[in-house]
Amino acid sequence: MIRFCLNGNWIEESSVSSDMTVLRYLRTQQVLPGTKEGCGSGDCGACSVLLGERSVNEVGNSQWQYKAINGCITFIAQLDGKSLITVDALATKGSAKEKTPEQLHPAQQAMVDYHGSQCGFCTPGIVMSLAALHENQRINKNSEPAEHHQIIDALSGNLCRCTGYRPIIEAAENMGNYENNSADVGKVGIWQPEENIVEEASAGLLHNASSNDIQSQSWSPKTEDELKSLLAQYPEARIVAGATDIALEVTQMNRRISQLVAINDIASLKTIEIEDDSILIGAGVTYSQMEATLNEHFPEFGQLLHRFASRQV
Ligand SMILES: Cc1cc2nc3c(=O)[nH]c(=O)nc-3n(C[C@H](O)[C@H](O)[C@H](O)COP(=O)(O)OP(=O)(O)OC[C@H]3O[C@@H](n4cnc5c(N)ncnc54)[C@H](O)[C@@H]3O)c2cc1C
Ligand code: FES
Ligand code: FES
Numbered sequence: 001m002i003r004f005c006l007n008g009n010w011i012e013e014s015s016v017s018s019d020m021t022v023l024r025y026l027r028t029q030q031v032l033p034g035t036k037e038g039c040g041s042g043d044c045g046a047c048s049v050l051l052g053e054r055s056v057n058e059v060g061n062s063q064w065q066y067k068a069i070n071g072c073i074t075f076i077a078q079l080d081g082k083s084l085i086t087v088d089a090l091a092t093k094g095s096a097k098e099k100t101p102e103q104l105h106p107a108q109q110a111m112v113d114y115h116g117s118q119c120g121f122c123t124p125g126i127v128m129s130l131a132a133l134h135e136n137q138r139i140n141k142n143s144e145p146a147e148h149h150q151i152i153d154a155l156s157g158n159l160c161r162c163t164g165y166r167p168i169i170e171a172a173e174n175m176g177n178y179e180n181n182s183a184d185v186g187k188v189g190i191w192q193p194e195e196n197i198v199e200e201a202s203a204g205l206l207h208n209a210s211s212n213d214i215q216s217q218s219w220s221p222k223t224e225d226e227l228k229s230l231l232a233q234y235p236e237a238r239i240v241a242g243a244t245d246i247a248l249e250v251t252q253m254n255r256r257i258s259q260l261v262a263i264n265d266i267a268s269l270k271t272i273e274i275e276d277d278s279i280l281i282g283a284g285v286t287y288s289q290m291e292a293t294l295n296e297h298f299p300e301f302g303q304l305l306h307r308f309a310s311r312q313v
Contacts (some may be wrong), residue, residue, distance in 0.1 A: 002218075004079040005052075006030065007089035008190035016076055018218035019250050019257040023047045023071035026086060034087040034124050038159070040072045040251045042244055042313055045158035047071040048125035050132050052083030054195060063139060064192050067288075068132040070157070070312045073247035075240060077218035078262050087124040089190050090131060106178035107131040110171035118162040126158045129311070130172050135191060138180060145176045157310025218260040224268055230261055237261045241284060244313045287313070 001014045016029060023040075026032045026049070038046035049071045052064040064083050090105040104112070107130035117123040133146050133154040146154070151172040160168065219237070221227040231237065237259035240246055249255040263269055269284035272293050279297060281290055287308055295302030 002076060002080045004081065005083040005193045007085055008193050010193070013076065017216035017256075018075060018077035018260045019216060020076045021072055021247060021251060022049060022069075022074045022076060022079065022084070025076050026071060032086050032088045035071055036121055036124055037072060038121065038125075041248055042070045042073045042157075042309075043159070044122070045070065045125040045129065045310065045312060046122055048128040048158065048312060049087075050085040050128055050135075051079075052085065052191075064195075065139065066132050066135055066191070068129045068154075068157070068312050070244070072251060073244050075218075075243050075247060075250075075257075075260060075262075077220070077260050078240065078243060078264055080220050080262075081265070083190075083193055085128075085131075085190050087128055090127065103179075105131055105134075106175040106180055107134050107171070109178050110175035111168070114167050114171035114174060116163060116168040116171040122158060122160040122163075126155065126160065126168060129154050129158050130175060132311075133172065134175055134180075137176070143176060143180070146172065148173075153311055157312040216256075216258050216260075218262065220262045220265050222265050222267075224266060227261065227263060227266060234259055234261075239263055242286065242313070244309070 001012050002018075003010060003012050005011075013025075013029075016025060020029075023035060023037055026035050027037070035049055036046040038044035045068075047070050048068045050066040051069045051074070052066045054062055055065050056062050066083075066085065090108060092103040092105075105127070107127050111117055111123065111127055111130070116126070133150065137144055137146050148169075151169055155165070155168065155172070217234075217237075219230050219234075221230055231239075238246060238257050238261070240260050240262045241264070246257070250257060263284055266284055269282040270289075271280075271282045272285055272290065273280040274293070274297070279293065281293075287305055288311060291302055291305050294305055
């Protein structure tokens with residue numbers, strides 16, 4: 001069973017196969033059609049959603065921290081214990097009783113006011129990337145306005161065919177001027193959900209589901225020893241780190257992956273150790289996390305890495 005928080009509500013998912021993508025899950029199982037499918041391969045960002053993990057921020061508080069990911073190349077099995085926010089939940093719902101209107105998130109309202117959308121197909125993804133930037137500035141930087149290069153980075157994984165980027169960048173530059181309804185987490189309830197519902201998952205089987213076409217299993221080990229013993233026991237199981245490559249086997253090649261071992265929760269694989277003559281980068285470290293270290297020690301390599309893919313990847 002996979003437990004995760006979807007738009008502020010904890011849910012337990014036991015029936016879908018582990019290799020179902022988050023995008024497919026949202027659109028077909030949850031009937032949340034706001035998240036769009038463009039390319040299905042991580043290139044366009046139309047499927048961007050926000051993935052939250054608990055971590056300690058720069059001022060020492062433990063909070064959910066969000067980043068934009070591509071739902072089309074993330075497996076449902078990677079969501080266990082995480083918080084997922086989709087565009088469908090970004091606006092604060094109005095209340096007929098209290099006579100309060102719906103209030104758009106600052107990223108949404110700025111996109112409206114600065115004419116950041118024409119056909120609108122890319123817009124949910126762009127709004128989610130901007131919302132991630134806005135919320136990270138709010139949570140970690142006391143709502144400092146984002147710098148131009150941060151805006152460009154945040155939008156690097158979102159393609160827009162028709163609007164052009166100038167109005168979108170203007171929206172990003174000005175979204176900090178809008179009332180931030182998400183600051184009142186009690187009211188909105190999606191950004192910092194209660195975590196006490198998350199149970200300690202064991203290294204054992206996390207998810208076991210059979211559907212018409214596949215019997216699927218997934219695991220989410222917490223230590224390297226647990227990972228080792230799982231791999232010894234299930235030599236055919238596929239390791240999943242970010243899934244930005246392996247997921248293409250499912251979305252582009254129509255293959256199925258019946259046994260998945262997600263290594264996202266192994267803390268010891270997320271470390272970067274700097275030694276006298278080497279840098280040891282754990283297999284669970286993301287490109288974005290590596291970038292700062294490489295910029296410091298090998299600036300040319302850092303610059304090269306900056307050109308890799310996008311923030312979502
Ligand atoms: C839109 C887009 C743009 C990209 N642009 C670039 C680019 O500019 N330059 C570039 O070089 N690359 C680029 N890539 C490729 C990108 O670098 C890879 O997708 C990424 O490095 C894969 O890492 P992952 O953690 O997501 O791997 P996964 O997809 O999780 O895994 C990939 C493979 O490695 C295996 N694996 C994972 N972790 C381990 C482990 N610890 N031990 C053993 N096996 C393991 C998996 O089983 C799988 O077979 C791009 C990808 C996308 C989607
Ligand atoms: S649909 Fe294009 S990145 Fe996901
Ligand atoms: S508004 Fe049409 S693709 Fe961006």
